Amino acid sequence: MPTHKHLRRLLPATLLAASVLLTGCATGHEATEHAAQHTGSSSPSLHRDPADTQLPRGIAPPGTQQAVGDGAWSVTVQRLERLPAGTAADVPAGSSAYRARLTVTNRRPQIATAPQIAVTWRYGQLGRQATELAGAAAALTGDDPPLVRPNATVRQDVRLVLPDRAQGQPVTVTVEATPQGLAEPDLLFFESALPGRPAAATASQADGSSGSRQDVTPLGQWKAGVRLSSVSVTGTGSVRTARLELSVANGTGDPLPGLGTALRVMTGEDLHPAATIRPVYGYHDAAIAPHRTATQTIAFRVPQSAVGEPVTIEAVDADGSRVTFEGRIG
Structure with missing residues (x-):
């Protein structure tokens, strides 16, 4: 294989x-430990x-x-x-x-x-x-x-x-x-x-958020060098397309071989399995430079009934460590 x-x-x-x-x-x-585990902070400086x-x-x-x-x-x-x-x-x-x-x-x-x-x-x-x-x-x-x-x-x-x-x-x-x-x-x-005049930094770029020490991290915040954005929804009909951004920060002086993070998406209060997204198969995965961050947009399908409902997403690292994020779809 x-x-x-x-x-x-x-x-x-x-x-x-x-x-x-x-x-x-x-x-x-x-090379598989994320930035916060090396810097002692749950929120990398961006x-x-x-x-x-x-x-x-x-x-x-x-x-x-x-x-x-x-x-x-x-x-x-x-x-x-x-x-x-x-x-x-x-x-x-x-x-x-x-x-x-x-x-x-x-x-x-x-x-x-x-x-x-x-x-x-x-x-x-x-x-x-x-x-x-x-x-x-x-x-x-x-x-x-x-x-x-x-x-x-x-x-x-x-x-x-x-x-x-x-x-x-x-x-x-x-x-x-x-x-x-x-x-x-x-x-x-x-x-x-990039040639041109720098634009003003957005809030998400200016800082990596305060981070969270709780067991569940809100979407949009950093935890253990990983961040998931809010989930947007497009399309019509009984099945919709949901999108989010996965960001992984490399706080070390060595390259990371890739984002290397799988996502388990569950909807509703009963944690109904909606999607599993894996590196390479589900998104482009390439090495991350020292002290740099990589972000990939990830798409998955959800039923129309899940729009506006709670979503729970586990980010699973290659070493088996997990970070749980929560928010809403759309």
């Missing part, structure tokens, strides 16, 4: 739009000045060549560049399109297959995932990595959509690069501010 990381690598949430240039010239958490250029150890600015496979390869990501309005289709109102370039260089004196690469782009204090625009086949992030000449470089242009409110906020790029023949990826992280 495929491992968790194999599945995460094989099932990326979205496709990268690519424009490829080939050149031949040189050129469990202990307030970061977007203009702060001091990056934690393990995160590099764009343009830095980072080694993969004991130096056999190097990988870098260029800073996001805002595209003129109208350049890309399917950009919703209140958002803009951006372009960045992913570069992989073969540092060995022989032809070799490029590493298998998955890239995740997260923005803002909560680390929400950016939307990647679909387009041409991806050379570096597809299922069939290319052969690369000695000391040659493969480049892939990536187009993303980010909300305008994210301008000036940090964008953290997670690159999971797995050299041929190896089972586990090398984890690389890059970060810089």
Whole structure:
């Protein structure tokens, strides 16, 4: 059976739009323990000045060549560049399109297959995932990595959509690069501010809430490095679509292998089972950079009769630890 990381690598949430240039010239958490367990606080500090250029150890600015496979390869990501309005289709109102370039260089004196690469782009204090625009086949992030000449470089242009409110906020790029023949990826992280004027921080971004020491935590608050937002509902008919945000904070100096949190959703006072959402199968799961937060939007179905009723959600970590949240649906 495929491992968790194999599945995460094989099932990326979205496709990268690519424009490829080939050149031949040189050129469990202990990682499974969450932030609050390391900092002694049930509420991680999320307030970061977007203009702060001091990056934690393990995160590099764009343009830095980072080694993969004991130096056999190097990988870098260029800073996001805002595209003129109208350049890309399917950009919703209140958002803009951006372009960045992913570069992989073969540092060995022989032809070799490029590493298998998955890239995740997260923005803002909560680390929400950016939307990647679909387009041409991806050379570096597809299922069939290319052969690369000695000391040659493969480049892939990536187009993303980010909300305008994210301008000036940090964008953290997670690159999971797995050299041929190896089972586990090398984890690389890059970060810089999104071009534009910073917007005022929202309350949920400015602080992680006071946290709670009680057995049940209200939706919207942090507990043990985990936060679940309120639950929204859309649709009509007897079955509705419910959505919430799962946030996991990494308060350590090491990467976390992913959010790694399963959710058990129960509705009503009688705790009627409604849904179970697991990492990889239920949402995109990628490594979290040191001292950073990752947020994923999760959707599940509930009966119309559950709208407005109590909801209880257990967040179950990979090590079996549990946090119980309560609120209402809709």
